[in-house]
Amino acid sequence: MSDISAVPRTGRPRDGRVDAALLEAAANLLTERGYGALSLQAVADAAGTSRPALYRRYTDRADLVVSVLIDRYGLQPGAEDLGGIEAELLAIQRHQRELFNDPVLRRALPGLLEELGRAPEVARRFNEQFLRPRRVSTAAIFERAVARGEIAPGVDPEWLCDLITGPMLMRALVPTLGPIDEEFVQCTVRSALDAVGLTEH
The missing domain is CATH 1.10.10.60 (Homeodomain-like)
Structure with missing residues (x-):
């Protein structure tokens, strides 16, 4: 179709x-x-x-x-060049903190995920219209870091997108795991920096 x-x-x-x-x-x-x-x-x-x-x-x-989510949060969260990978990861995770704390998303998530699981066409459109453009934008952070010489080539941007977003998604779905706050942002950024070999930052 x-x-x-x-x-x-x-x-x-x-x-x-x-x-x-x-x-x-x-x-x-x-x-x-x-x-x-x-x-x-x-x-x-x-x-x-x-x-x-x-x-x-x-x-x-x-x-x-x-369309509501795009209107509120856009499709290019990692587009801005801030001069360094740590600053850019902090910016995107603070953006995601707002996204995953938004009552609109929190109330939409369980039902939306259920529909994505049972309706392949809906899942395809969600991926093409919202998820994929945002992941491409996020991957640009790591591409710029390679170009600057901050990290070595060959990082897997798909895995790194999962690494920084997965914990946010889990806490949005299960709030008793803890808040999505600045401390959590810092923890997820440290994990990403460790994953690309930047253990001193």
Whole structure:
């Protein structure tokens, strides 16, 4: 099945006010109800628009939630060159601290992960539209570090993305493991630096 969201749309330009209202309504309802109880009709009603207007923008609930996350957190968390790998890792982990502490994401995560597990097409779109661009941006941190001579070539950026994000995801899903705070940010950065051979920093 083709990705409807990738098909160019024709006709009148979209109203940016409707886009913003839908994203705000979806974020509010996610926080109140969680992913499983989020209905597209409720989002359309809360945004003061129609269900057809919503479906002209989003193919389904997962597509809408991904758009909310992109609107709030973007797709290039590691894009800025800060001159050194430690500074860039700290910046991206502080960004992820905000992401994984956001009530919108925390309320969306369990239901979204369940849907990704049972719906391969939804999982594919989530990976292509949200996860993969962010991981590519994160990998750029390590590419720049190699170019600067800070670390040796040959690091596995996929593993390093898992290494810094996995602990955040675990604590977001199981809050009793501990807070996602500055101390936790520092710990994850030290682990990443150790993994690339920078034991003194």
